[in-house]
Amino acid sequence: MTLLHPDRLFPPDPATRDVARRLFATIETAPIVSPHGHTDPAWWGENRxxxxxxxxxxxxxxxxxxxxxxxxxxxxxxxxxxxxxxxxxxxxxxxxxxxxxxxxxxxxxxxxxxxxxxxxxxxxxxxxxxxxxxxxxxxxxxxxxxRPRALYDRFGIEVLATTDSALDDLHHHHAVQDCDWTGRIVPTYRPDAVVDPDYEGFLGNLERFGALTGCDTHRWQGYLEAHWRRRAFFKSMGATATDHGHPTAQTADLSEADASSLYQRLIRGNARPEDPELFRAQMLTEMARMSCEDGLVMQLHAGSHRNHSGLVHRLFGRDRGFDIPTRTDFTNGLKPLLNAVGMDRRLTLILFTLDESTYARELAPLAGAYPSLRLGPPWWFHDSFEGMRRFREMATETAGFYNTVGFNDDTRALCSIPARHDVARRCDCAFLAELVTSHRLDEDEAFDLAPLLAGGLAREAYRLGGR
Amino acid sequence: MTLLHPDRLFPPDPATRDVARRLFATIETAPIVSPHGHTDPAWWGENRxxxxxxxxxxxxxxxxxxxxxxxxxxxxxxxxxxxxxxxxxxxxxxxxxxxxxxxxxxxxxxxxxxxxxxxxxxxxxxxxxxxxxxxxxxxxxxxxxxRPRALYDRFGIEVLATTDSALDDLHHHHAVQDCDWTGRIVPTYRPDAVVDPDYEGFLGNLERFGALTGCDTHRWQGYLEAHWRRRAFFKSMGATATDHGHPTAQTADLSEADASSLYQRLIRGNARPEDPELFRAQMLTEMARMSCEDGLVMQLHAGSHRNHSGLVHRLFGRDRGFDIPTRTDFTNGLKPLLNAVGMDRRLTLILFTLDESTYARELAPLAGAYPSLRLGPPWWFHDSFEGMRRFREMATETAGFYNTVGFNDDTRALCSIPARHDVARRCDCAFLAELVTSHRLDEDEAFDLAPLLAGGLAREAYRLGGR
Amino acid sequence: MTLLHPDRLFPPDPATRDVARRLFATIETAPIVSPHGHTDPAWWGENRxxxxxxxxxxxxxxxxxxxxxxxxxxxxxxxxxxxxxxxxxxxxxxxxxxxxxxxxxxxxxxxxxxxxxxxxxxxxxxxxxxxxxxxxxxxxxxxxxxRPRALYDRFGIEVLATTDSALDDLHHHHAVQDCDWTGRIVPTYRPDAVVDPDYEGFLGNLERFGALTGCDTHRWQGYLEAHWRRRAFFKSMGATATDHGHPTAQTADLSEADASSLYQRLIRGNARPEDPELFRAQMLTEMARMSCEDGLVMQLHAGSHRNHSGLVHRLFGRDRGFDIPTRTDFTNGLKPLLNAVGMDRRLTLILFTLDESTYARELAPLAGAYPSLRLGPPWWFHDSFEGMRRFREMATETAGFYNTVGFNDDTRALCSIPARHDVARRCDCAFLAELVTSHRLDEDEAFDLAPLLAGGLAREAYRLGGR
CATH class of the missing domain: 1.10.2020.10 (uronate isomerase, domain 2, chain A)
Known part of the structure; x- marks a missing residue:
């Protein structure tokens, strides 16, 4: 019994385990690329x-x-x-x-x-x-x-993205850039607070959004212009991506007149019951259109029923473990967006799901066809040995490896970053080893793929440069 | 070729098989705890x-x-x-x-x-x-x-629950208690016949329910009082649990006035199309509230489309193999009940599904958060080697082992009881052995868990006492 | 590294691999039975x-x-x-x-x-x-x-079915029958073009359908009669089966008056929004009724959202890789058809899905009860190592082997026919070998099953005769 066995997560079959070991040896200490996560920017800015x-x-x-x-x-x-x-x-x-x-x-x-x-x-x-x-x-x-920066260095992190509100002034990111520490911390544009009409304080958020950008957010065009400006600001601060946390994967592609009317109904308080969902749906397509122009990679995290327990939410707030997944329909949901910009090669839209039944049925077929789509790694409850195995088993045969984007640690727990990458790398090596010993992949190809899964695909999909 | 190989259901890898064998040796002959099943009470009462x-x-x-x-x-x-x-x-x-x-x-x-x-x-x-x-x-x-009682003894059964209509007088249970046989047969309160407006003879059942309890079941409060009294009677006869077979997992939490109106519509024959489902939904929450008070553990078996073939039902009756599973939505369905009593530590609600896509997506996240929830073992079509493996693989990483409740044989086939427990124990040992040889669990921990999965968790979750 | 390893797709465990090898040796060169596919009839008719x-x-x-x-x-x-x-x-x-x-x-x-x-x-x-x-x-x-016919002979094909429009004159099939080549190419009756109101040119297709058959397709009864006649023609040309590609598995069983009214609304251009789906639903039941009489085996391929990208469809046409699966509900969808003819032992209805979550939840329970139902092999995106393994693991315990129908190559890529059968046979041997080494199946039984999975079940289910 040891707390960490060197062969952990490797297949028990000796021949397969041997391949897994040899693959892992080539990537065990590779730099950590962390293009999506929830570490606190204050850690990096203040280093307390x-x-x-x-x-x-x-x-x-x-x-x-x-x-x-x-x-x-x-x-x-x-x-x-x-x-x-x-x-x-x-x-x-x-x-x-x-x-x-x-x-x-x-x-x-x-x-x-x-x-x-x-x-x-x-x-x-x-x-x-x-x-x-x-x-x-x-x-x-x-x-x-x-301290946080020393841990970043010790963990061998090459780049780490935070997730930041569209209303954030990114002063902690400024602090990182203004100091002599060489860590690369980049923000991510997460506009839920000004995109989701059900978000706490939505109307007030729109006011702040206007004030921050000098745009007239009482008008649809001014509201869109505010997004353009904030995206440009985030990009100037190093952001390469946006992130969108939506309860469903529904998208819409309304005419400008209809979108403008919808927006007016929402901000004037005479919204119809279906309007909040329709607005979120429309905004995904708007964000995708902007990504075509400004090059920010788009991420969609869909399907979490947030704050399922009203009591827990009321007494203890958000992010207490009471967000529960729901079924998600990507095939029908994404169709309006994909018909608008899905064949545009300038767009990269990375999809995440909490509904594993969509891996083989919807996500892999979609990402295996549309040039704009990529599959994010197993998310949240599925960021685990069995979860990762199911993802590879269900997605690879239809989407291949190259329509996936490597690993996200997606964590707000700093010390778990190397642990999570370690698990992901071991799981990927185990999967590759099984392909090799069942002769579905040649060994030289597995050695070619291992470093891509450990970092290369993430660098490329998230447009992070390097190597 | 032997009819029963001593290594059946164990993993083929020699090292893993060895661990599985050693684990199984410690529980192979452990007493059988059978907290949910459908054996005929007459077997135990009459012993013919x-x-x-x-x-x-x-x-x-x-x-x-x-x-x-x-x-x-x-x-x-x-x-x-x-x-x-x-x-x-x-x-x-x-x-x-x-x-x-x-x-x-x-x-x-x-x-x-x-x-x-x-x-x-x-x-x-x-x-x-x-x-x-x-x-x-x-x-x-x-x-x-x-004879049945001799088989019970020979099988090493410690306790066995039957499933009994709320209208049953439990005279076979009386007979067991009044004789000198030491077997422990307990009833389970299953009120579908007086809770489901679509049940054959629902209105007549309500009349009998009133007559049995001396309650005025023409009024909502009298109807609820009848449940209180029958539950107390079942409890006095040894019951520790209730069981609810519903076509969906929908729950509701109506005001008393709305619930009372709904009940009146149903018994007066002017129900709306949605009323039967709404009443079943409301009754799950009522039953959960009663469980908080009287301590009966609540079981929900949701998602079977009963009597799918009208022809078979008409000619040959219920339970002929033509009940077919459907998709089930626990995340949205259970929300009203959970918001009412889900954080109440007095409640234990054990969930069963025929929709395996809910294991990782809904059930494990729910049971891994709400203190009232536990996951029942793989049910019906999934009570099998592959079904049990999928359950452990999909539920464990999010819910852990301790939010599960061991095994139910759930059978009306007497001789299959030891067979089913044997299969379940072997499958669990196989799963634990795989965790051990892939170094996800230490061996001492596996030896700690095996007897819990074989009986301990069931005793605790179903409040059966003992050991 | 070799391009094709002799042990490919076999389990890595040496004992299990040995069983798989020995099983495979008995079926590796068995004749190919191909009862469903999309090879071009012109290949066989013209042999260019x-x-x-x-x-x-x-x-x-x-x-x-x-x-x-x-x-x-x-x-x-x-x-x-x-x-x-x-x-x-x-x-x-x-x-x-x-x-x-x-x-x-x-x-x-x-x-x-x-x-x-x-x-x-x-x-x-x-x-x-x-x-x-x-x-x-x-x-x-x-x-x-x-050339095609030489490849057919070299591949060891025993019989191969094409898929043909109800409007096709089958002249290529005539050519095959009129020449001295001994290959057996049979057509399959695929009436989507005259059954699906959303099909391109539906109304014109109905006109041609009437002209071809001499039936008055402006009337419901004349339209049904046209099907009877075309089915008889296909049967005379060797067809043993029909095939139906529907977006959902919805069926209906309308009265003749309602069906006739529905048909009139569709052909007179005053259809309601729900009418196309209702008509497709009704026609599945009509086709099943005809199958009871004329003995043609019925296949249902449900759940593909065809031409998901409007742009790709407009510029490049059908079948360009942009058909995306959707969730499919068989339990509720098939109920009207099954209540009409599901217990009729003359009917064989083979079900295919792109929604793997239905294997264990819906399809295996349905096929494990209704005598008319059989499960088609993993379809399209799931026609692969992992896809086949999931199918066997999720369907076998409830439906057994004998409610499945062996393999379909389902391909329009001629040279992939032997490759696909090779993969399927290897996967089945791997699965059987795992059952044997985990002692869920005796070895003699595995040797009994292997040739059935490789061809015997297909011959029987598709009523192809032979052996």
Whole structure:
């Protein structure tokens, strides 16, 4: 028993395992390309120390919180909500006591990896080791080597994208660019707050959007112009991509007159029930048209029913583990957008799903035909050994490897970045090895593909340059 | 070739198989916990001998009947319906002649297991062996060792739940409790006949419901009170759970006034088309609220389109193998119930699906967040090697092991009980062994989990006490 | 590295691989039964030489074209559309340059197989080998041994069905029957052009349908009579089956009066929006009723959203790789048809899906109950190693092997016929071998099943006679 076995995630068959090992050896230490994620820009801009293990591993990690809550933990005992405990050691002990709940889950793999690789801790977390591990992590966190920028460098990250509101002034990104640290942190244009009429404070957001850009956001054309300007600003700050989190994959392609009327109904408060969805749908097509012009790569993360529990949302806010996937229809949903710009070779639209039944049925056929489309890696609940295997098994035969874009760690947990890339690289090597030993791929081709899956395809799809 | 290989269902890789074998050795003979099933309470209450092999293995087994019918057998030749043959040997020969149809299906595995373990028959059933096997089974059935209670004891069953109508007087359960046999047979409260307006005789059922309970079931509050009283009665008879078979997972949370109006429309015969579904939806939430109070564990079996063939239903009745699964939406369907009581730690709601696309997309994320939710084992068509593997592969990474509840045999075929638990235990050991050899789980953890999956989680989730 | 490894697609575990090898040895050279496909009847009727490698492998193969287009190739560069290049060598080079895109896809396996087995080419296609391979193929194509009928004989085909419009005069089939070649080419009745109101030229097609048959297709009964007559004609030409390509699996069972009214609305141009779908639905049931009488086996290929890109359809026509699958509901969709004739033992209805989530949830339960139903093999995007494995894993436990119908190559690429059967046979042997080594099937049973899956079940289900 070791906390991290060198052959983890490799196939048990000796011949296949041997191929997987040899493939992995060529990419194990390749630079990390992280074109989509949710790290806090303040980490990079301010580079302050993390306070303690509970702040780093438990409180903000919605994977961890939801599992503990699902087995009876109170949010307050995890430091969340009013009347929450402020005793960080107590939070950590609560977590350690329940560590067995994570058996067989990716959180376990990520945290074990971080304990070993980031903090040099080799024993499994348990009630018995909780205090010692807590103290050792906290001690490390006080040293300069454990500040965000130092971790970025230690992790071998080549480039890392944050996800930023269209209303953000990107001052943390300015700070990174103005200092002498050489890390490459780029923003991503995420306009949900001004694109989704159901977003909290939508109308106020439109006012700010106008004020920020000097555009008249009371008019449809002025509103679009505001997007153009913000996109240009993000691009000037290094952004290569936009990101869109929508409840469905529905798109629309209205006439300008209809789109303008729709917009007026929304901002004047006389929207019809179907208008919010129609507006989101129309805006995906507008964003795709802009991407054709300004070259920002477009990402669509569709199908999450956010804040499924009204109670949890009300008491504890967003991102507490209560976003639940729903069925998603890409074939019909994307048709208006694809008929408008899907054959335009200037566009790259990367699709993400939480509905795995769409991999083989919809996404791979779509990406295997339209030149604008690429498949994002397994997202969220599917960012795991079995999830990655299902993705490769269900998407590859129709879309091939070259219509996929490598890995996204997509995380707000800093120490999980190398862990997640490690898992993805191992899973890809395992899959390639199985193709080789079942003679579906020649070995030289597997060695050609491994570094592409580990970084090359991401660099190219996200237009990040390099190598 | 042996009828039951000691390594059946274990992975072929030698190292993985070795782990699976060692895990299985620790649980092979563990007591059987059977918290959900459809054995006939009369078996336990009256303890009469079964008449013959055809009555035991063919006529009542809808898995067997549907397969034979799908390949051209007439119901009459299987002893079903008017004008059915009464020649039991002829039925058995018909079955034996078609035994090859079951290759690769769980029915084959269950029947082979029963032939070997219950009747000591070691050769494969075939036209050549049909008569001899028929005679040997029938001879055994005449002896006391093959009566239901003796089989229960021989099978090592610790507790077994039946499924009983809300209108049942549970007299067979009384008989079990009043005799000196020590078997533990508990009822389960299944109120479909008084909850589903589309159920045959719904209005008459409500009258009987009122008469049984002394409640005025012409009023909404009286109707609810009748449920309270029947639930208390079932609980007094040992029940720890309720069970709900609904065509969808739709729930509702109406105001009392709206619920009362809905109920009045239904009993007065002026229901709207959507009212039956709305009433079923509302009743799930009512049942969940009652479970919070009286502690009965709630089970939801959703998504079966019952009696798909009108002809078969008309001529041959229910449960003839013509219930067909449909797509099921848990994320949106359960939301009203979960918003009402989903965060209540007193509630346990166990979810079952026939739509495997919901495992990873909906059920595991829901059960991995809400403290009230647990995932039932693979149900019905999925109660099989591949079905169990898909369940573990698709649910574990998001829900973990501890949000699942072990195995249900869910059967009306007595001799298949040990067979089904044997299959489930082997499949779980195979899955755990794969986690161990791919270093996703440490071996000591697998040995910790195996007995939980084989019984411990069921005891806890169903509040059965013991160990 | 060899272009075709003798153990390709077999499981890596040595014991399992050994079983797979021995099973495959018994069927590797079995005659090819091809009861459904899209080869051009002119090939068989005229037996002309193919002009060159690009015409044979690239231009008409929508699998190849869509992948190249998805990665930026212009249709014109592939010889498609107005202004297309006519330089066949340039097209071939374009293809060879992009051959890496097909890594891990079935196209790669099929083309490699054809290069080796049909043309004796042993090196992998690449930019370096492109010209040489092009020249060698073209040289072969000029010789008599590479004409269609000679290839049919060389491939060991026992019978091959084409798919033919209800309006076709089958003159190529006449030509085959009138010559002294002994190949068995049979037509299939595909009436989409006169059954689908959304088909191009539907009303004109009905006129031709009337003219061809001497029936009054302005009346519902005359229209049905025209089908009866065309079906009889196809049957006289050797057809044993019909085929129906519908966007959904919806069926209907209207009264004759309602059906007649519906038909009148459609041909008089006052159809309601739901009428086209309702008419297609009704016609499936009508076709099933006719099949009960005339014995033609019915095939339903449901769930393809044809011509998803309006632009591609307008500029380049049908079958360019832009048909995208959609979710399909068989349980509710087929119910009217099945309630009408589903229990009729004279009917065989073979179901195909592009929605794999229906395998275990809907198709296997339906085919495992209704005597009229059989499951077609994995279709289109799923006609591949992983696709076939998922089909067997998801369908077998509920439907068994005997409710499936063996393999369809379903191709318009002549040289891929033996390649596709080779893949299917290997996948089936791999699956059987896994059942054997996990002791879910005895070895003698696997040897019994292998030839059935390789041809026997197809002969029987499609009523092709022989053996």
């Amino acid at each position: 120390a993390f306070s303690d293990a509970a702040e780093l591993f438990v409180i903000p990690d919605h994977y961890v919180v939801r599992m503990l809550v699902s087995q009876g933990a109170q949010f307050a005992s995890l430091g969340i909500g009013q009347d929450a405990t402020t005793d960080r050691r107590a939070i950590w002990r609560r977590f350690a006591t329940a560590y067995h709940l994570f058996r067989g889950t990716p959180s376990r793999a990520w945290i074990d990896h971080a304990l070993v690789h980031v903090f040099g801790i080799g024993e499994r977390l348990s009630p018995d080791t909780a205090d010692d591990v807590f103290d050792r992590i906290n001690e490390h966190l006080q040293s300069p080597e454990f | 001998a079964f008449s013959d092999a055809a009555e035991l293995f063919v006529i009542p087994d809808h898995y067997v009947v549907r397969m034979l019918v799908s390949q051209g057998a007439q119901f009459a030749s299987l002893g079903i319906g008017q004008d059915a043959t009464t020649d039991r040997r002829a039925i058995w020969r018909r079955f034996a002649t078609a035994y090859h149809l079951f290759r690769g299906t769980p029915s084959r595995a269950w029947i082979d297991h029963a032939l070997v373990h219950v009747f000591g028959i070691g050769e494969r059933l075939s036209p050549d062996t049909a008569d001899d096997v028929f005679d040997r089974i029938n001879e055994h059935l005449q002896s006391p060792e093959f | 030489a193919f002009s060159d490698a690009a015409e044979l492998f690239v231009i008409p193969d929508h699998y190849v074209v869509r992948m190249l287009v998805s990665q930026g190739a212009q249709f014109a560069s592939l010889g498609i559309g107005q202004d297309a290049t006519t330089d066949r060598r340039a097209i071939w080079r374009r293809f060879a340059t992009a051959y890496h895109l097909f890594r891990g896809t079935p196209s790669r396996a099929w083309i490699d197989h054809a290069l080796v087995h049909v043309f004796g080419i042993g090196e992998r296609l690449s930019p370096d080998t492109a010209d040489d391979v092009f020249d060698r193929i073209n040289e072969h194509l000029q010789s008599p041994e590479f």
